[in-house]
Amino acid sequence: MLAVDTWLPTEMPEYAKGFMYMLGSLTASSFVVLVVSGILLAMNGPAAWSHNPAMRFVAATHFWAVQAFFFFMMLHLWRVFLTGAWRGGRRLTWLLGAAAFLVAIPTAFTGFLINGDLYSQWNAVQAKDGLNAMGLAWVNLTNAGQMLGLHVAVLPLTLSVLIGLHITLVRLKGVVPPYPDTKAPSPPRKGHS
Amino acid sequence: MSAPADVTRDYALVPEDFVKHLVSTLVVVVAVVLLASLLFSLPEKPPLTIKEYATMHPVSFELMALRALDGTGDIANYGPPYNHGQGSVESPLQRQVGIIHPINAQSDFILKPVGMASEINPSVKGTLTRFETADARRRSGWESSYGPALSKGTYVHGSVLTSKGKFGPVPALLNDTLHLAQSGLMSGALIRNPAVITRFNNQNYLLFLQGAPLQTNPATQAMAGPNWGLIHPAINGYPGAWWMTIPTWIYQWPFVAAARASDALALSLGLLFWLTLALTPWIPGWNRLPRYLGIYRVIWRSFYRK
Numbered sequence: 001m002l003a004v005d006t007w008l009p010t011e012m013p014e015y016a017k018g019f020m021y022m023l024g025s026l027t028a029s030s031f032v033v034l035v036v037s038g039i040l041l042a043m044n045g046p047a048a049w050s051h052n053p054a055m056r057f058v059a060a061t062h063f064w065a066v067q068a069f070f071f072f073m074m075l076h077l078w079r080v081f082l083t084g085a086w087r088g089g090r091r092l093t094w095l096l097g098a099a100a101f102l103v104a105i106p107t108a109f110t111g112f113l114i115n116g117d118l119y120s121q122w123n124a125v126q127a128k129d130g131l132n133a134m135g136l137a138w139v140n141l142t143n144a145g146q147m148l149g150l151h152v153a154v155l156p157l158t159l160s161v162l163i164g165l166h167i168t169l170v171r172l173k174g175v176v177p178p179y180p181d182t183k184a185p186s187p188p189r190k191g192h193s
Numbered sequence: 194m195s196a197p198a199d200v201t202r203d204y205a206l207v208p209e210d211f212v213k214h215l216v217s218t219l220v221v222v223v224a225v226v227l228l229a230s231l232l233f234s235l236p237e238k239p240p241l242t243i244k245e246y247a248t249m250h251p252v253s254f255e256l257m258a259l260r261a262l263d264g265t266g267d268i269a270n271y272g273p274p275y276n277h278g279q280g281s282v283e284s285p286l287q288r289q290v291g292i293i294h295p296i297n298a299q300s301d302f303i304l305k306p307v308g309m310a311s312e313i314n315p316s317v318k319g320t321l322t323r324f325e326t327a328d329a330r331r332r333s334g335w336e337s338s339y340g341p342a343l344s345k346g347t348y349v350h351g352s353v354l355t356s357k358g359k360f361g362p363v364p365a366l367l368n369d370t371l372h373l374a375q376s377g378l379m380s381g382a383l384i385r386n387p388a389v390i391t392r393f394n395n396q397n398y399l400l401f402l403q404g405a406p407l408q409t410n411p412a413t414q415a416m417a418g419p420n421w422g423l424i425h426p427a428i429n430g431y432p433g434a435w436w437m438t439i440p441t442w443i444y445q446w447p448f449v450a451a452a453r454a455s456d457a458l459a460l461s462l463g464l465l466f467w468l469t470l471a472l473t474p475w476i477p478g479w480n481r482l483p484r485y486l487g488i489y490r491v492i493w494r495s496f497y498r499k
Contacts, residue, residue: 086474133457135286145393
């Protein structure tokens with residue numbers, strides 16, 4: 001199923017139609033835009049946006065892609081929660097998605113910290129107390145070099161692995177079928193096993 | 194495993210063009226992102242620099258420098274990971290980590306930068322030597338008696354003037370610090386690591402301004418914790434980190450807001466929320482909530498209609 005020829009399915013269950021079933025792909029597409037704009041930013045250095053109009057535009061696309069990523073991820077989360085998407089042997093798929101959500105938060109945050117504006121300055125000194133209190137002082141939010149490394153390498157790579165495994169499991173297990181219709185049992189139709 | 198009865202097997206498969214599906218979601222995201230970038234660009238607010246603060250608020254700057262000097266400042270008395278202070282120790286875990294980013298506020302924030310300035314302005318040297326050669330009791334006497342006088346100080350012809358008193362070299366030392374800050378060279382003096390030529394670690398620069406200068410800055414008030422600041426941007430009208438709404442909400446709970454360990458408490462409780470979400474499939478009752486809610490019937494309405 002994971003071979004190049006069969007990686008993309010050619011048919012889908014009839015219930016997996018419409019906007020609700022585009023939210024995961026919209027989240028993944030936002031991640032692709034983040035990676036591409038992020039590579040352009042990394043190639044030019046974290047402060048290039050402050051003196052180069054072209055890089056300022058790329059930084060803007062990176063900012064709005066983060067908003068899109070979390071927006072679609074949140075809608076996707078609501079959809080999978082409200083449809084009980086962990087049923088039928090899909091618990092690990094759910095867990096990986098939740099882990100990706102958790103890792104996405106510091107990934108975005110470290111990006112905001114290396115921007116170098118008032119928002120970076122304020123949040124670095126405000127958030128340090130929480131990390132220090134939790135025994136995580138080795139994550140030094142006021143060290144821009146450490147934040148850059150976390151933001152462009154460690155965290156996005158971790159996130160890519162989590163998202164990759166999550167999508168692989170979705171492909172292997174398929175999208176969760178509806179709850180059995182106990183209110184109005186439908187007559188037998190073409191079954192799927 | 195979930196009970197088989199949880200999942201219907203009564204459905205058909207229909208053809209799907211997945212390439213079209215993925216291309217269309219990518220096109221939608223690229224279009225939205227490009228449009229937003231063209232229309233709204235970036236929400237950037239200039240940072241607060243040491244030079245700016247020293248120029249705009251010279252008396253407050255010297256009061257802050259005095260707190261670094263006498264050990265009562267936020268960072269001077271913080272505790273681990275910076276020093277042996279007690280002021281910001283929220284948990285045993287914090288103490289256990291130890292001092293891994295050492296800061297001696299008196300020497301790192303004031304005496305070393307002024308010492309560098311004294312190399313290019315020898316008139317500073319006498320003041321500095323007089324302070325550094327005095328014993329701790331004497332220094333402490335000067336500092337504690339200067340505090341009340343400085344709080345009523347005035348800025349005249351480029352220096353802060355106060356009433357007369359037994360302040361030793363402290364007034365001159367603080368004015369030297371002020372002049373260094375106003376020159377714009379203070380940040381360079383704070384970002385120090387003689388072992389390497391790179392300047393990745395700007396910790397002391399950020400921590401130097403982290404107290405009163407940033408906390409009382411009108412531009413940061415909307416981003417302050419009690420004002421749900423965690424999710425607010427620096428510029429009104431732009432989206433902030435709204436995905437942090439739950440931790441921000443926890444910060445507003447009265448017992449969290451009033452706790453000495455409010456950061457540790459809020460983040461731990463936030464993590465509990467996430468754990469509940471992540472472990473949903475394994476939590477009896479909670480994992481059946483979607484079925485009880487019945488919203489799935491709306492999402493799959495065309496399937497159930499058949």
